[in-house]
Amino acid sequence: MKYFFSLLAIVVGFLLVRYSNYLVENFGHNETAEHYLGTYGGTRLMWKMIGILIIIGAFLTISGLGESLLLAFFGPMVRGLK
Numbered sequence: 001m002k003y004f005f006s007l008l009a010i011v012v013g014f015l016l017v018r019y020s021n022y023l024v025e026n027f028g029h030n031e032t033a034e035h036y037l038g039t040y041g042g043t044r045l046m047w048k049m050i051g052i053l054i055i056i057g058a059f060l061t062i063s064g065l066g067e068s069l070l071l072a073f074f075g076p077m078v079r080g081l082k
Contacts, residue, residue, distance in 0.1 A: 006061045013053060015051070
């Protein structure tokens with residue numbers, strides 16, 4: 001089941017990267033993204049970065065490294081997860 005959802009996430013991430021211009025044209029600009037990521041095109045970059053992060057997360061889930069990385073980062077804060 002994790003493979004199915006990971007492949008679905010990869011497709012969604014790809015679509016976000018591919019159709020970022022369509023999203024901006026139909027839903028408008030994000031002022032925060034425009035301010036911090038560039039004067040014009042920051043919203044497109046935001047959608048592409050979200051898509052790439054989704055794809056990376058899906059690959060980490062498929063490979064089994066996602067859980068190990070989460071435990072490495074947050075394990076010291078929550079000792080009961082080991």
